[in-house]
Amino acid sequence: MHDPSHAVMRLPVHLPNQKRVTFKDGHEEKALEAARSRQTMLESWFQLNQSDPDAQTLLYTDIPYNYMYDRNNWKRRKRGGNKIVA
Numbered sequence: 001m002h003d004p005s006h007a008v009m010r011l012p013v014h015l016p017n018q019k020r021v022t023f024k025d026g027h028e029e030k031a032l033e034a035a036r037s038r039q040t041m042l043e044s045w046f047q048l049n050q051s052d053p054d055a056q057t058l059l060y061t062d063i064p065y066n067y068m069y070d071r072n073n074w075k076r077r078k079r080g081g082n083k084i085v086a
Contacts, residue, residue, distance in 0.1 A: 009064045013042055039072050048074045 014020060019040055023031030039047070045063060048055045055074070058066060067074040 009069075011041060011060060011064070013060075014040065041069055041074075044069070044072060044074050052076075 012020070019035050021031050021035045042060070045055075045060050048063075048067070054076075055063065055067070063074060066077055068077050069075075
């Protein structure tokens with residue numbers, strides 16, 4: 001066995017107010033409330049762009065090289081993300 005050379009990061013996109021929501025039968029309302037209260041990666045990227053001037057220079061596909069997504073927020077990487085494929 002060998003270590004993988006790169007990590008692949010999927011960057012989902014969606015239209016405004018059209019988040020993807022999955023649920024079990026009978027739990028539709030609970031799933032909708034959870035989706036409304038949680039930001040998607042894309043929504044978090046828009047928020048990051050409003051608050052971080054450095055992020056404003058990066059495209060959505062370039063963000064994973066400089067930021068990591070943790071707990072529904074993008075956080076600046078302490079080490080380079082040169083082994084990320086977005």
